[in-house]
Amino acid sequence: MAATTPMASMAISTVVVMLLSSAMAAHASGGGEKADNTSLVMEACKNISGEPFKVGFLPEFCASTLLSDHRSAEAKDCRDLALITADILKVHAAAMVGKVDNMLREGGRIATKDKIAARALRLCRADYGGMVNTLQICHNIIQDFGRKGKHGPTPSELPECVEKTTNSIKDCTAEVCSTSVARTMAMANEILEKLAIVSKALINLFLAGKKDL
Ligand SMILES: *[C@@H]1O[C@H](CO)[C@@H](O)[C@H](O)[C@H]1NC(C)=O
Numbered sequence: 362m363a364a365t366t367p368m369a370s371m372a373i374s375t376v377v378v379m380l381l382s383s384a385m386a387a388h389a390s391g392g393g394e395k396a397d398n399t400s401l402v403m404e405a406c407k408n409i410s411g412e413p414f415k416v417g418f419l420p421e422f423c424a425s426t427l428l429s430d431h432r433s434a435e436a437k438d439c440r441d442l443a444l445i446t447a448d449i450l451k452v453h454a455a456a457m458v459g460k461v462d463n464m465l466r467e468g469g470r471i472a473t474k475d476k477i478a479a480r481a482l483r484l485c486r487a488d489y490g491g492m493v494n495t496l497q498i499c500h501n502i503i504q505d506f507g508r509k510g511k512h513g514p515t516p517s518e519l520p521e522c523v524e525k526t527t528n529s530i531k532d533c534t535a536e537v538c539s540t541s542v543a544r545t546m547a548m549a550n551e552i553l554e555k556l557a558i559v560s561k562a563l564i565n566l567f568l569a570g571k572k573d574l
């Protein structure tokens with residue numbers, strides 16, 4: 362709580378109110394039946410920024426991420442939202458594989474002139490590639506939860522799977538930390554890390570809701 366200044370909370374509530382009223386306006390003009398679930402997104406993002414999840418950054422990162430994906434409009438619950446976030450993270454990780462490949466392109470400045478950065482980038486490439494594979498498995502685990510009887514995933518497997526990707530991101534950040542590409546990679550990794558945190562928090566929110574039933 363100490364980290365939230367009055368200015369920041371004011372900014373948050375302004376954005377939330379703005380998003381909510383545009384969602385309500387869209388709903389009102391949308392002709393009844395085709396209600397979207399923007400309010401589920403707003404509520405879930407608000408909940409993960411409070412107790413006990415306390416995701417330490419603003420709920421609008423969560424909301425703008427989810428609202429940028431058309432599938433959020435059809436989300437039934439927080440499991441669907443967690444799935445969407447995990448998929449968005451997978452797309453970002455795959456894009457990072459491509460980005461690192463470009464940076465390492467044969468004959469490029471880094472590949473020829475900066476062997477230390479190049480080695481670190483190759484390790485990052487492996488981290489991102491692993492994330493893509495892991496997130497496909499996470500997708501299936503989240504989707505299968507509660508649907509495969511006693512052979513299905515246990516609750517702890519869901520957050521643990523996404524947590525693995527956080528470790529990959531941290532590994533990459535550590536590998537490049539004292540190289541010439543540290544800043545570029547830190548900026549990209551910060552977004553990946555936020556996505557992983559939001560996805561995991563949404564999973565835990567979903568599981569917390571299940572316990573009440
Ligand atoms: C958010 O938290 C409130 C209060 O605990 C709860 O009633 C609601 O179901 C939660 N919403 C979601 C989407 O988890």
Ligand SMILES: *[C@@H]1O[C@H](CO)[C@@H](O)[C@H](O)[C@H]1NC(C)=O
Nearest residue numbers: 395396397398434435436437
């Ligand atoms: C919105 O969520 C509710 C459950 O909260 C679900 O019944 C409904 O189908 C969802 N709306 C759409 C458009 O998918």
